[in-house]
Amino acid sequence: MKIILETEDVGLTRAWVIHPDIKTAERRRLPEFALGEAVALAAALPGLEVIGSEITPLPKTRAGTLFGTGKIEELKQRLKDEEIELVLIDGPVTPVQQRNLEREWKVKILDRTGLILEIFSDRAATREGVLQVELAALSYQRTRLVRAWTHLERQRGGLGFVGGPGETQIEADRRAIDEAITRIRRQLEKTVKTRELHRAARAKVPYPVVALVGYTNAGKSTLFNRLTGAEVLVKDMLFATLDPTMRSVELPLDNGGALEIIMSDTVGFISDLPTQLVAAFRATLEEVLSADLILHVRDISHPETENQARDVRAIMADLGVDPEVPVLEVWNKLDRLAPDALETARNKAERDEAIFLTSALDGSGLDDLLARAAAHLRAGSTTEEITLDFSDGRARAWLFGQEVVDHEEQTEDGFKLTVTWTATQKGQFEKL
Incomplete structure (x- = not known):
């Protein structure tokens, strides 16, 4: 259902993207990359044809029109010459500013929040x-x-x-x-x-949850598909994945066994997330909030990768993700790095056990990542002795299925087992 745009024309809507470069002390992102992301957002919405884009320096904003009189006239002529029907302004636009600009330019105005809402509506x-x-x-x-x-x-x-x-x-x-x-x-x-x-119902399934999070278009879905054999939509497009997808995956253990987990792919994060969408994100990120391990997937080849990572951490904090949940950083798309950048990334990864260089495209580095994920999920394990009645066949099968049984001895009263398990597994067992 289209929410903001209501045109039913068969042809594409001619759009122009403007990034207002507001001079503030808080500005972190370089305007050229911010504009590139805004254009990519526009490209993610069907029915639009981006005719052009530009960065508009803005020493200060005008309460009624956002831009100054001279800039408004300059843009008015350009939009008229290009026969533009829709202007996408990469930032917040007040209702009064929107009304006045639409009157002046005779086009439809959509701000960043409206555009993201449109994409979410479509996906x-x-x-x-x-x-x-x-x-x-x-x-x-x-x-x-x-x-x-x-x-x-x-x-x-x-x-x-x-x-x-x-x-x-x-x-x-x-x-x-x-x-x-x-x-x-x-x-x-x-x-x-x-x-x-x-x-x-899922709580009764005795598997820990591993959640993939990251900035939109970081390669989470490609990684998810390679690890799970799933067929989640993969496109070089912002917000290609919106609704969460979960699959069962087996992680290799040092003893030759395997640890079965639930892996969850989630919607990509983005900077300046509209406040109206926080609740929607919270609903789709339920598995992240209850995850045993988080894999933060980063496009390490992106020039703004550090700012993107900062945005992801901030959004996770806003959503209420437990800071005690371990996080592994997956530096993805290493296949796109130049040799010197690749060498620098490898040096950082060697010094930090929580960083893994990967390429979801060709599978590089994934074996090490899965082994470390399994080790993290097994970390903090305790060894205990428990006794089961002969009638507790389901519980006994569950323990062996989890491969937590170190030793079993049959007694007159039932089975005496020595198990090594995590707190999560113990809690799940007690719920059986």
């Missing part, structure tokens, strides 16, 4: 994902209802449940949005209950 597949995006979009739209369209005012009153005398279309729209938000929240409550049942 959401699960029922909950669709509802969360709709809720975020409605909250966003509600702020866009400014008193500008006086020709939409109703000149006569209606019935009590429709609105009082002189109610404007803006007020009616706001009330309709509030009712839709209430309705969606009720539907979400039902899906949350269903998800809790599914989570309870």
